[in-house]
Amino acid sequence: MPPTTLRWLPALCIALVSVPALAEDVQVAVAANFTGPMKRIAADFEKDTGHKAVLTFGATGKFYAQISNGAPFEVFLAADDETPARLEKEGAAVNGSRFTYATGKLVLWSAQPGMVDAQGEVLKKGDFKKIAIAAPKLAPYGAAAIEAMTKLGLQAALEPKLVQGESIGQAFSFVSTGNAELGFIALSQVYEGGKIKSGSAWMVPESLHSPIRQDAVLLAKGKDSKAAVQLMAFLKTDKARAVIRSFGYEP
Structure with missing residues (x-):
């Protein structure tokens, strides 16, 4: 092997080792009605960014209680707009991060x-x-x-x-x-x-009935997570919106 190639090997090895390290897991609480679309969105998100969204599905009210009691969720996709707003007001979510991802x-x-x-x-x-x-x-x-x-x-x-x-x-x-x-x-x-x-x-x-506006919010535990911040942004992309619409929601 030529000497010039040998000089590059250490740097190449460091680069190869560090690529997986850039990818993170993000813990996501998801309203049960959004199970189908979120599974597809999570797969697209991992393919495009390398980050993995670890999904937990359930009732919005139950998630509120868990988050208020310190559950390790970083992003919350609720089935309403009131619960995320309440979490913002109580300091459990990042102010200004909330938006309606689906109706x-x-x-x-x-x-x-x-x-x-x-x-x-x-x-x-x-x-x-x-x-x-x-x-x-x-x-x-x-x-x-x-x-x-x-x-x-x-x-x-x-x-x-x-x-x-x-x-x-x-x-x-x-x-x-x-x-x-x-x-x-x-x-x-x-x-x-x-x-x-x-x-x-x-x-x-x-x-x-009242409009079923479903809001997403970045939780306090996810404010320093690149994966959490990128997932919030990914939910607003055309790719995610197309998935949301395909399940009968209005993005």
């Missing part, structure tokens, strides 16, 4: 084809035993479901039939497994290729 849509869905009609009249007929929702105190989609039923004048009639899941993911599980004939879930859970991929559904008019 969610509520849908009444059944795994059974033909069970839910296009106008949601099935709710008035009441020809079912159980209807699933996410716990309204923990999950904004559950709160939106209660709001919609109340505006329709059906809350009292449907109350005895309600089964609550801790998160929108659990509410979806109740319906998909047949433990409830229908339920209020996030459109993203049953939407693919521009249409409902299975069962039957009614798109709940947005006039029946």
Whole structure:
């Protein structure tokens, strides 16, 4: 081997060793309704930056309690805009980092084809035993479901039939497994290729509930993390926005 090549070997070895060291893991708390799109976004993020987003999915209210008690999350993608704002106010999140990454849509869905009609009249007929929702105190989609039923004048009639899941993911599980004939879930859970991929559904008019604005925020534990800061920026890219839109959200 020529002497000039030998002189370069130490520097080359140092460079090769340091490349993986530049990549970091970022701990991300993600609202359960955003499971599908966030898995795809995380894969794209790792491919483009080398950083790995370690994802934990669950109910927004439960994440709030965990973050307030010191959970090691660095980025939080909530199912509402109020919880991230509260964390900012309480000093658990970086001021000015919060933004709306998606606007969610509520849908009444059944795994059974033909069970839910296009106008949601099935709710008035009441020809079912159980209807699933996410716990309204923990999950904004559950709160939106209660709001919609109340505006329709059906809350009292449907109350005895309600089964609550801790998160929108659990509410979806109740319906998909047949433990409830229908339920209020996030459109993203049953939407693919521009249409409902299975069962039957009614798109709940947005006039029946408050907008489901979903905010992301950089948490205090992630303020010095390059991976956390880059993930927040990546969520605003055209690539991430295309994924978000493909699941039925409005970016």
